[in-house]
Amino acid sequence: MLNLWYDFDTGARWTPYTGLGIGFMRADFGGVKYDANAIIAHTAKTLMGAEPGLLQDPSQAALGRQIWQQLEQSGLANLQAPALSTTDTALAWQVGFGASHRLNDTTSINVGYRFQNTDTMEFSGRNAAMTVNSQSKISLHLVEIGVRYDF
Numbered sequence: 001m002l003n004l005w006y007d008f009d010t011g012a013r014w015t016p017y018t019g020l021g022i023g024f025m026r027a028d029f030g031g032v033k034y035d036a037n038a039i040i041a042h043t044a045k046t047l048m049g050a051e052p053g054l055l056q057d058p059s060q061a062a063l064g065r066q067i068w069q070q071l072e073q074s075g076l077a078n079l080q081a082p083a084l085s086t087t088d089t090a091l092a093w094q095v096g097f098g099a100s101h102r103l104n105d106t107t108s109i110n111v112g113y114r115f116q117n118t119d120t121m122e123f124s125g126r127n128a129a130m131t132v133n134s135q136s137k138i139s140l141h142l143v144e145i146g147v148r149y150d151f
Contacts, residue, residue: 025092082125
């Protein structure tokens with residue numbers, strides 16, 4: 001990310017600053033786990049009448065059981081959602097502000113805040129039965145405390 005920061009010269013030990021930046025952010029969701037059977041399990045429970053909702057009427061529940069039996073016979077009842085891609089890179093930007101307090105000629109402590117945001121990131125997966133797409137924007141609120149050393 002390319003950043004531009006500006007320190008406001010107050011002539012005092014405290015110096016407010018602000019800045020902004022633009023660049024790219026890469027997200028890696030490789031550690032995210034999900035149940036690949038969740039979609040088909042929910043469908044089965046709904047069709048069999050075990051989930052509240054659609055099939056409250058007994059005649060509809062009987063139809064749901066028939067549909068589920070046909071899915072089982074055709075092999076479609078064993079479908080799993082495909083694994084999603086785990087990484088994407090998107091345009092990102094940030095804005096921030098804070099203040100630093102000069103301790104001596106070379107060292108300051110600072111406290112600041114940054115807001116970072118991305119364009120839409122896309123994650124997709126495909127298997128023989130289906131394609132799954134997921135989109136997300138990432139927004140971060142960061143509070144930072146640091147030490148600045150001027151050399």
